[in-house]
Amino acid sequence: MDRRAFMRCVGCTAAVAASQNTFLPRFLGGIQNAMAFDYADQLSSVEARYYKKREGGGVECGICPRHCYVTDLERGYCGVRENRGDIYYTLVYGLACSLNVDPIEKKPLYHFLPRTTALSMATAGCNVNCKFCQNWEISQVRPEQLNNLELPPRALVDICRQRNVPTIAYTYSEPVIFYEYMYDTAELGHKHDIRSVMITGGYIEEKPLADLLPHLDAVKVDLKAIREQYYKDVVDGELQPVLDRLVQIKESGVWLEIVYLVVPTLNDTDAEFRELAQWIKTNLGADTPVHFSRFFPQYLLKNLPPTPENTLQNAHDICQAEGLEFVYLGNLRGHQAESTYCPKCSKMLIGRRGYTIFEYNLDGNLCKFCGREIPGLF
Amino acid sequence: MSRVIVVRWAGGKADFGLDKATYGIMLEAALRALRQTADLDSVIGDMFPRGAIGIKTNCLTRKLNSTPVALADGLAEILTERGVDENNIVVWDRSNRELSEAGFLLNASFTGRRCLGTDTSGVGYSSRFFESGGVNSLVSEILTRTVEHSINLPVLKDHSLAGMSAGMKNMYGAIHNPNKYHGNNCSPYCAHVSNLAPIRSKHRMTILDAVRVQFNGGPGYMAQYIETYAGIIVSADPIACDRVGLEILEHMRKKYGLPTLENDGRPVKYLQPATELGLGESDLSKIELKVLSADQTGSVRDGELY
Numbered sequence: 263m264d265r266r267a268f269m270r271c272v273g274c275t276a277a278v279a280a281s282q283n284t285f286l287p288r289f290l291g292g293i294q295n296a297m298a299f300d301y302a303d304q305l306s307s308v309e310a311r312y313y314k315k316r317e318g319g320g321v322e323c324g325i326c327p328r329h330c331y332v333t334d335l336e337r338g339y340c341g342v343r344e345n346r347g348d349i350y351y352t353l354v355y356g357l358a359c360s361l362n363v364d365p366i367e368k369k370p371l372y373h374f375l376p377r378t379t380a381l382s383m384a385t386a387g388c389n390v391n392c393k394f395c396q397n398w399e400i401s402q403v404r405p406e407q408l409n410n411l412e413l414p415p416r417a418l419v420d421i422c423r424q425r426n427v428p429t430i431a432y433t434y435s436e437p438v439i440f441y442e443y444m445y446d447t448a449e450l451g452h453k454h455d456i457r458s459v460m461i462t463g464g465y466i467e468e469k470p471l472a473d474l475l476p477h478l479d480a481v482k483v484d485l486k487a488i489r490e491q492y493y494k495d496v497v498d499g500e501l502q503p504v505l506d507r508l509v510q511i512k513e514s515g516v517w518l519e520i521v522y523l524v525v526p527t528l529n530d531t532d533a534e535f536r537e538l539a540q541w542i543k544t545n546l547g548a549d550t551p552v553h554f555s556r557f558f559p560q561y562l563l564k565n566l567p568p569t570p571e572n573t574l575q576n577a578h579d580i581c582q583a584e585g586l587e588f589v590y591l592g593n594l595r596g597h598q599a600e601s602t603y604c605p606k607c608s609k610m611l612i613g614r615r616g617y618t619i620f621e622y623n624l625d626g627n628l629c630k631f632c633g634r635e636i637p638g639l640f
Numbered sequence: 641m642s643r644v645i646v647v648r649w650a651g652g653k654a655d656f657g658l659d660k661a662t663y664g665i666m667l668e669a670a671l672r673a674l675r676q677t678a679d680l681d682s683v684i685g686d687m688f689p690r691g692a693i694g695i696k697t698n699c700l701t702r703k704l705n706s707t708p709v710a711l712a713d714g715l716a717e718i719l720t721e722r723g724v725d726e727n728n729i730v731v732w733d734r735s736n737r738e739l740s741e742a743g744f745l746l747n748a749s750f751t752g753r754r755c756l757g758t759d760t761s762g763v764g765y766s767s768r769f770f771e772s773g774g775v776n777s778l779v780s781e782i783l784t785r786t787v788e789h790s791i792n793l794p795v796l797k798d799h800s801l802a803g804m805s806a807g808m809k810n811m812y813g814a815i816h817n818p819n820k821y822h823g824n825n826c827s828p829y830c831a832h833v834s835n836l837a838p839i840r841s842k843h844r845m846t847i848l849d850a851v852r853v854q855f856n857g858g859p860g861y862m863a864q865y866i867e868t869y870a871g872i873i874v875s876a877d878p879i880a881c882d883r884v885g886l887e888i889l890e891h892m893r894k895k896y897g898l899p900t901l902e903n904d905g906r907p908v909k910y911l912q913p914a915t916e917l918g919l920g921e922s923d924l925s926k927i928e929l930k931v932l933s934a935d936q937t938g939s940v941r942d943g944e945l946y
Contacts, residue, residue, distance in 0.1 A: 403817065
């Protein structure tokens with residue numbers, strides 16, 4: 263059996279495992295146990311999109327605002343796009359390093375098909391380097407440093423159909439860097455009534471996003487801060503392109519939710535929460551759900567404590583006072599702000615504890631008590 | 641004062657690379673000059689008192705312009721002839737594929753000279769991060785656990801982003817996330833990668849292969865920009881070695897009418913921050929440069945840098 267045949271078998275096994283509701287381990291391999299793959303065979307060689315050749319050699323990647331200039335045999339910042347003879351390739355097309363069936367609430371998407379699941383997948387790589395990354399073992403490594411499953415778009419869609427999973431979530435790492443894989447899967451999924459949601463940092467160029475949005479049903483953006491300096495110091499990225507993309511997503515009509523990870527001492531002042539709320543209200547609308555998520559020490563920020571509960575409560579209260587209608591707290595199991603309340607009558611519409619829904623008072627998109635329309639896809 | 645030895649082959653026939661015996665002659669001359677003694681036994685004994693010796697190659701461009709197998713062979717022979725256990729010599733790079741494609745014979749066994757990539761099963765990267773400046777990386781366990789001493793065996797070439805790829809840039813192959821550190825002409829990242837604790841503390845010597853130098857269009861191979869220099873550059877000081885390499889590279893670019901790396905928008909910026917980190921010396925006036933010329937008769941004379 264050659265390697266490709268072997269990987270196909272592994273892919274089939276993954277499909278079967280998923281279809282039998284046996285969750286695959288989220289991290290299918292660790293770089294501690296990196297295997298000696300035949301690299302050329304192991305990684306994909308699908309030509310990347312949105313790049314241009316530069317006069318005099320090299321290519322310029324146009325998928326994200328970094329615009330990496332990449333010469334022969336080198337890779338972009340993400341580590342998963344490589345120039346070979348001035349043709350730019352994605353090395354992770356059809357190669358998932360993580361696969362799991364998650365509740366949609368885990369993404370978190372609270373206004374999108376609640377009580378359903380999403381086939382959640384990722385490849386190696388990321389176009390930023392957040393010091394708090396909880397998935398750095400896959401996002402901050404190269405694909406050959408992981409064990410990957412060969413799962414082309416068709417296989418992902420088939421798993422969903424076999425298991426009655428209505429949605430595919432591109433998540434865990436940063437789907438922008440496996441754009442081609444995501445795009446083709448989402449496009450194919452729509453042909454089979456499988457929805458697609460992108461869980462992203464939003465650090466993507468306008469054109470690739472515009473082309474992708476018609477194939478997506480929801481986007482959750484990690485807005486990591488409202489200050490450019492934080493993006494520079496903690497994220498190794500830029501704020502403004504993310505803000506621009508948020509507006510673009512909202513204007514497209516694709517469902518949007520925002521997560522803001524509150525990191526003690528770095529992005530947790532009242533002024534920042536207020537600025538965030540005002541920006542969202544002005545640019546995206548007061549009905550855009552915002553999730554404040556609790557930070558736990560990870561990766562390169564192990565020196566900080568978990569976010570105090572009162573800081574999260576403070577963020578919640580400020581945003582509500584500024585007029586945002588759906589403000590949630592995450593990673594804080596049992597808190598009442600995990601649940602959805604009607605902005606008009608204040609009654610509980612969706613009661614949540616962790617990923618469990620214990621109360622549901624929506625009639626379609628309407629509040630069962632006062633008839634107020636609740637935005638989202640229910 | 642940092643000492644750098646350049647040995648150039650005067651025996652001709654270097655256009656297609658040199659063989660092991662030739663490299664052996666050049667390396668012996670360089671080591672004697674570097675340590676200023678004719679006694680190679682004591683040179684090897686002093687530099688590598690005990691423990692395994694890692695030889696970090698650069699195998700990015702397959703056999704086209706990677707670390708020559710003959711250079712690694714010649715070096716390994718000098719070491720083994722002076723009592724180093726063959727199995728305590730570990731030729732390595734980041735992946736088995738790259739080593740194989742550059743012509744190296746993989747061997748992760750307990751006999752014979754070892755040759756393996758970091759991606760060998762059971763090897764991998766360190767479980768803890770090493771940090772310097774803005775660099776946070778896992779380091780190959782070949783360096784952190786397997787070897788006590790590190791010899792850097794890079795190739796001198798032009799680099800599209802760093803300006804030059806020589807010894808310090810080669811250590812990008814020892815970390816798990818090199819793609820994160822190519823901004824701003826790889827500076828100060830290149831300096832900080834070399835300053836990561838296992839890399840800095842185990843570095844003993846850089847032997848920069850400059851037999852066939854790609855003076856433009858690198859790091860990928862471009863045959864039209866290859867010039868035969870027929871030399872090796874040897875130093876215990878990683879910065880000084882790169883600094884002399886830069887002189888040679890710029891001289892070639894000038895000879896062929898190319899702009900300086902700075903004027904080409906690719907200044908080699910990382911040498912100064914590396915100096916500030918105390919890794920060595922980048923000021924040519926503080927580098928003791930000795931150029932030798934060797935030939936097949938075994939005679940070694942003073943030579944010229946250009």
